[in-house]
Amino acid sequence: xxxxxxxxxxxxxxxxxxxxxxxxxxxxxxxxxxxxxxxxxxxxxxxxxxxxxxxxxxxxxxxxxxxxxxxxxxxxxxxxxxxxxxxxxxxxxxxxxxxxxxxxxxxxxxxxx
Amino acid sequence: xxxxxxxxxxxxxxxxxxxxxxxxxxxxxxxxxxxxxxxxxxxxxxxxxxxxxxxxxxxxxxxxxxxxxxxxxxxxxxxxxxxxxxxxxxxxxxxxxxxxxxxxxxxxxxxxxx
Numbered sequence: 456x457x458x459x460x461x462x463x464x465x466x467x468x469x470x471x472x473x474x475x476x477x478x479x480x481x482x483x484x485x486x487x488x489x490x491x492x493x494x495x496x497x498x499x500x501x502x503x504x505x506x507x508x509x510x511x512x513x514x515x516x517x518x519x520x521x522x523x524x525x526x527x528x529x530x531x532x533x534x535x536x537x538x539x540x541x542x543x544x545x546x547x548x549x550x551x552x553x554x555x556x557x558x559x560x561x562x563x564x565x566x567x568x
Numbered sequence: 569x570x571x572x573x574x575x576x577x578x579x580x581x582x583x584x585x586x587x588x589x590x591x592x593x594x595x596x597x598x599x600x601x602x603x604x605x606x607x608x609x610x611x612x613x614x615x616x617x618x619x620x621x622x623x624x625x626x627x628x629x630x631x632x633x634x635x636x637x638x639x640x641x642x643x644x645x646x647x648x649x650x651x652x653x654x655x656x657x658x659x660x661x662x663x664x665x666x667x668x669x670x671x672x673x674x675x676x677x678x679x680x681x682x
Contacts, residue, residue: 498673
């Protein structure tokens, strides 16, 4: 079971870059790292996924060091609308199992004006 | 294309009553999931299905039953509701477990058991 550890909460101001780190010391060779975003009263929404190095899309970047024991979700120039809970999930995407469906408590990001 | 929809959005039950939550997806996804989310907590997997006619237990299956008679629908049943089942229930679907686009979630059903 690939357990993840994230900070419970983070605060930021509009326009700043926010980095949320997730620790996953027991990550397995076939495991991918996936991040979700959840707004109040809504279901989670996929943000980004990666295996190693760096992945970037229109919403965020994901940095994964060589040992893959941690990952960092980077949100550039956050706005008030980025206030949400962010979940890091780790699991084997090549074979079906429910380990990658462990959401944990996530990181609650609060963005201030 | 509505994605994942859930019915009802809200429900209040008395202890011992039964009900069924309906999840429907129009993306032709093979996999479907039911989660519950308690205040201030992450999502916990109740049951899931890897295809029409199949179901499997997740992390917290006790007190719930599910059925997947049609590919597009996944039903979650509470036979005898208990206050501990007060929660927000989310349904999700995915094409292949762990595929790049991973899971698509519905808007949730807020259930209160008195």
